[in-house]
Amino acid sequence: MRKYIWLVSFYVDMVNYLGDNNKQQVHNLENQKENCQMDEIKIVHKRYFIPDTFEQANAEGYASCIHCIENLQ
Numbered sequence: 001m002r003k004y005i006w007l008v009s010f011y012v013d014m015v016n017y018l019g020d021n022n023k024q025q026v027h028n029l030e031n032q033k034e035n036c037q038m039d040e041i042k043i044v045h046k047r048y049f050i051p052d053t054f055e056q057a058n059a060e061g062y063a064s065c066i067h068c069i070e071n072l073q
Helices: 003-015 054-059
Strands: 017-020 025-028
Touching: 017 054, 025 054
Parallel strands: none
Antiparallel strands: 017 025
């Protein structure tokens, strides 16, 4: 069981974009700003994208966070 938890943790560390199913927003984990609320996303509302790109998130209907994603949309 510990190996599984480590692998999930390792994968999450490599993720660049995190979606919020509740607000239909996508956040850039490498560009977190003070006003961005990505830390407040509940686990049940977190969404990861395959491939892990802004374009994929946008294609799935997620709008960019105005704090951590600038001028990509």
